[in-house]
Amino acid sequence: MSENSHMCWTRPSTILRRTRIAPLVAALLLLSGGLGLAAPAGSVVGLSGNCVVESGGQRAPLRIGQQVQVTDTVDVPADGKLKLRMTDGTVVSVAAGSRMTVSSYATDASGQRQSAQLSLAQGLVRAVVAPMGQPATFEVNTAVGTAAVRGTDWFIEASPGAAQVGVLEGSVSLTSAATRRTETIPARWGARLEAGRDPVPARVWSPAEFQAVIARTQVP
Numbered sequence: 001m002s003e004n005s006h007m008c009w010t011r012p013s014t015i016l017r018r019t020r021i022a023p024l025v026a027a028l029l030l031l032s033g034g035l036g037l038a039a040p041a042g043s044v045v046g047l048s049g050n051c052v053v054e055s056g057g058q059r060a061p062l063r064i065g066q067q068v069q070v071t072d073t074v075d076v077p078a079d080g081k082l083k084l085r086m087t088d089g090t091v092v093s094v095a096a097g098s099r100m101t102v103s104s105y106a107t108d109a110s111g112q113r114q115s116a117q118l119s120l121a122q123g124l125v126r127a128v129v130a131p132m133g134q135p136a137t138f139e140v141n142t143a144v145g146t147a148a149v150r151g152t153d154w155f156i157e158a159s160p161g162a163a164q165v166g167v168l169e170g171s172v173s174l175t176s177a178a179t180r181r182t183e184t185i186p187a188r189w190g191a192r193l194e195a196g197r198d199p200v201p202a203r204v205w206s207p208a209e210f211q212a213v214i215a216r217t218q219v220p
Helices: 003-008 012-037 207-217
Strands: 040-048 052-055 058-061 067-069 073-076 081-086 091-094 098-107 113-128 137-141 145-149 153-159 162-169 172-176 182-185 189-194
Touching (some): 113 207, 145 153, 145 162, 162 172, 162 182, 162 207, 182 189
Parallel strands (some): 113 137
Antiparallel strands (some): 040 081, 052 073, 091 113, 137 145, 145 172, 162 189
């Protein structure tokens, strides 16, 4: 046996140990990934119509008290409405004809939100975001941009080509996905964003405009 071949030789016992360990490591990685995907984000506290949740590749009807997990997508039909209470106390009301995914929802051991991200493919959502005693983010992504808040009461409506935000309390930052320009929207104001453009400057919303979105997100 040459010197080079001797240096490359590996003991059979070492190979056996590696063979046994590799599946164990893979199983632990798979388990940890599965646990991450199954993290609870909130629960259903209000419901009307045949609302559906997509979880783990399967669709099932939602019911009062049911948990919604991170990565779940909720579908609210044209005759339905849905209200979720998230793990940090934030209340998310989803209007008829909406499709929303809980992309992430991280809280610490005391239930304080660290970061949260929802994705609104279409429809209207009202979020009464619980204020935290520590730095924390709450974002809603749409096809055209992202709205970010800390603690406030606000609405966001999305379609594939546009999004608009109305703020009842606090303020919201609306950022274009295309241009990265941001518009800050104060309380009682609203702003609109079209695909590929900067956000339209914020303007005062009328009481009738706010009442319209409030009515659409009120769950009986």
